[in-house]
Amino acid sequence: KAGVTQTPRYLIKTRGQQVTLSCSPISGHRSVSWYQQTPGQGLQFLFEYFSETQRNKGNFPGRFSGRQFSNSRSEMNVSTLELGDSALYLCASSLTLQGGYEQYFGPGTRLTVT
Amino acid sequence: AQSVTQPDIHITVSEGASLELRCNYSYGATPYLFWYVQSPGQGLQLLLKYFSGDTLVQGIKGFEAEFKRSQSSFNLRKPSVHWSDAAEYFCAVGAPMTGNQFYFGTGTSLTVIP
Numbered sequence: 001k002a003g004v005t006q007t008p009r010y011l012i013k014t015r016g017q018q019v020t021l022s023c024s025p026i027s028g029h030r031s032v033s034w035y036q037q038t039p040g041q042g043l044q045f046l047f048e049y050f051s052e053t054q055r056n057k058g059n060f061p062g063r064f065s066g067r068q069f070s071n072s073r074s075e076m077n078v079s080t081l082e083l084g085d086s087a088l089y090l091c092a093s094s095l096t097l098q099g100g101y102e103q104y105f106g107p108g109t110r111l112t113v114t
Numbered sequence: 115a116q117s118v119t120q121p122d123i124h125i126t127v128s129e130g131a132s133l134e135l136r137c138n139y140s141y142g143a144t145p146y147l148f149w150y151v152q153s154p155g156q157g158l159q160l161l162l163k164y165f166s167g168d169t170l171v172q173g174i175k176g177f178e179a180e181f182k183r184s185q186s187s188f189n190l191r192k193p194s195v196h197w198s199d200a201a202e203y204f205c206a207v208g209a210p211m212t213g214n215q216f217y218f219g220t221g222t223s224l225t226v227i228p
Contacts, residue, residue: 004157031213031214033214033215033216035216035218042218042219042220042221043204043206043216043218044218045215045216045217048213048214048215050213055213056212056213056214056215058215090157090158092158092214094214101214102148102160102163103160103214103216104160105150105157105158105159106157107155107156107157108156108157
């Protein structure tokens with residue numbers, strides 16, 4: 001069974017631009033969560049989607065948004081990029097929303113904002 | 115709210131020596147507990163998890179962890195470290211009522227010397 005895939009793997013953007021990252025979960029998994037990883041803040045939860053609806057949201061500004069499609073694939077969007085948005089963005093998939101199931105992480109998208 | 119503390123930022127051990135990585139959590143009830151490992155430039159790989167039941171859990175790659183409710187700890191252990199174990203280790207906590215929103219510790223970087 002294929003793992004979680006994320007595209008693109010690397011991205012360089014300029015401050016003020018917007019960016020869209022994509023995540024394909026493991027087949028059969030319906031929950032997709034997004035995390036931001038930076039050296040200073042570590043791993044921080046962005047949001048979780050299940051059945052095309054945002055179910056949980058972390059403490060990030062509204063510039064960070066996401067969506068989930070009917071096939072469970074998910075995208076996250078960051079508008080008006082700031083230098084501080086440079087990070088590794090990790091997507092994780094899980095079987096359900098209930099918790100108590102492990103999350104499987106993708107390799108991440110490395111975003112650099114210049 | 116949940117929180118996770120990994121007191122050791124960096125640990126160096128000799129190959130073949132035993133290893134213990136510390137993790138303390140804050141949560142009002144019994145949480146879901148996880149250990150993940152991250153190699154440079156990679157996503158997170160699940161080592162083991164604790165949901166309930168036996169407090170000593172076995173994971174992949176010869177790792178084990180013990181849940182101690184009285185100490186709010188979930189320390190990771192390995193009897194004999196291999197050079198390939200050098201990586202970043204993250205402890206994470208989830209909760210039954212918060213879906214798949216995990217709180218991660220800041221990580222412990224493990225160096226293995228020959």
